[in-house]
Amino acid sequence: MNWFVLCVKAQQEKKVADILTKMQVEVYCPMLKETKVWSDRQKVVETPLFKSYVFVKLEEKYRGIVFGAPGVIRYLFYLGKPALVRDEEIWDIKKWMAGDSKDLNALSQLIPGSEIVIQNGVLKDHKGIVYWINKNNVSFFLKEMGVSAQVKLRDVV
Template structure:
């Protein structure tokens, strides 16, 4: 059995996953917690990590069964064949989501002037001092080079 990627209607990921589970199909729809801010309130909501995509694990000959669920559009294709996701990749997504709560604690400690070490990307293992932070990026001063670099926030924690 292989993991396939289903393209589903926008904002229907959770509903499609529930219907497919009721049809006894192994489904994975990774969800993350996001804080939505309105003018009068804040709310933590659960949103899909991959918008308009759901993973299903089934045998090749039973791929057509998923079209019985409302909201399913098609399979994602790569090089003319349905895209197959390895078990290790699904496991890595699950592990990343499980560790996400730990990252939030580290993010709350990031303030201008604090020291950081880049964990991923081209600047991996470089140390610096936080210059500024926004929703997605961190700018920091690389002491050894004397320049300000900008990296994705997820690469820092």
């Protein structure tokens, strides 16, 4: 069995994945949790990692079954054939997604004034004091160098 890429209608990824799962098709639709902020409230919403795409694993002869789900447009093609995704690539996405949620947990524990240690990049193993945090980045002050720096959240412990 192979992983194929389905093109689906905009903002229908999760719905299509749910319907295909009920049809007993193996589906993978990686979702990111994001905090949306309005003037009066905040809400955590799930958005697809790949907009308008869903991965399905099935045998070549059963490819047509997916068109029974509303919202499915077509398969993604590459060089005139349906695009195939290797199992290793799906596992890599799943591992990356699991690590991304760890980043979000780390962000929730960071507060201005806390000490961090950089794990990756040019500033690896340097310590700093957090003074500003946003969705993906952490700004901090490096005491030993006397400078401010900003790194991606995933590079911080």
